[in-house]
Amino acid sequence: MDRLREKLTNLKLESEDWQNKYEELKNEKKQLEDDNIKLEHEVTRLTTNNERLENEIAQLEDTVDTHKQSLQTADKDASENDVLREKVEKLEQQLEDTENELRETSEKLNSADINVDNMQRKLESAEVENSELENKYAELESKYEETKKELDEMIKSLEEF
Template identity: 35%
Template sequence: MDRIKEKMNSLRVEADESAAKVEDLQKQVKTLEQENLQKEHEITSLTHKNSQLESEVETLEAKVKDLKTAADDGTGHLTQNEALQRRLQLLEEEAEEADKNLRETNDKLRQTDVKAGHFERKVQALEQDRDQWESKYEEMSKKYSTVQKELEDFQAEIGNI
């Protein structure tokens, strides 16, 4: 019986040790379960954060695409703007050249008007001279006719003598 008692004591000690071990293991299981729960929450949180970041990445990629499109459009507008500025500069130069030609033409027109006025005065003076010569011619023609008639009369008288 001693042996049985010893065996029982040893079994009790073993059972106590096993119970202590079970308690320790249960504590470890609880700790591990809590850690597992924390890890699951952390995973859920990180998954949620990851999905938010992925949607933000998609949004940013869409913005980048829009900005690239806008930049390409801006480059196109810039090129078009430069072409229009060059055309505007050419048109301004042409306008300046046309203005210069207009001023030169106006100056030539004024000079022509001055010359035309001068020639008109000369024409008037020449017309007056012509009118004077015509009246002198008419006077001389009348005198010639008169002298011719007198000469004929004189010849007729001489012929009658």
Template identity: 30%
Template sequence: MEKIKEKLNQLRGEADAAVTRAEDAEGKNKKYEQQILEKDQEITSLTHKVGVLEAELDKAEAKLADAKAAQEEGEHSKSTNDNLTRKIQLLEEELDAAEKNVKETMEKLRQVDVKAEHFERQVQRVEQERDQWEKKYEEMQAKYKESKAELDELVHSMEGL
């Protein structure tokens, strides 16, 4: 009787430990899902920034093309030529800055994509662990029920004595 009680207590302890581990795994899973959501939002933000920068790049290229066309057509006076040259230099600098910014943004986007893949793999691994813990929990639950039934049967047979 004492051994059965000890075994029952041991099984209860194991079941409680399994439940605790399962809850911990679920907590980690939620944390990873939140991190993935944040990374998705960051990707969306960076994608939007890339779009804005590409639009600015197109505008800058259009301005540059317009300025060059104006320079070819309008060599009417030296002051106009000097002004256009300054505008072209500024536009080229803006273009260089925009291109650099686009490259940096694309690199950040790539890094975020790599991190997102890493977190997806982690989530898959955590989900697999969770599934394993759930299976172990179900097995322990079955063992617990079986042990409890045996204990109840033993108690019933002892009452008959």
């Protein structure tokens, strides 16, 4: 009788452990989904930044081209040429800075894509594990019910004596 009570107690504890693990996994899944959403927003933001920077580069390249043409057709006046050269240098520096920023943004975007992929794999893994744990929980619950029925039957038979 004591062994049955002990076994029943152990099954209850084991059931509670599985329930706690299930809750933890459910919370972890929710956290992973939240992280995934955040990463998707970050990807969207970086994509928008990337497009904006590409447009700025195109505009700056157009501006550089325009200034270069102006230099070729400009008057040979030295002071005017110096001013235009300075503008071209500034624009080239801006172009270089913008290209560097574009490279950094592209790297961040690639990193975010990798993070999204990793989070997706983790989420899928957690879902599989969650499903396995739910199945184990269902098995344990049915075993618990069977054991409970057996115990009730034994108690009933003992009461009949």
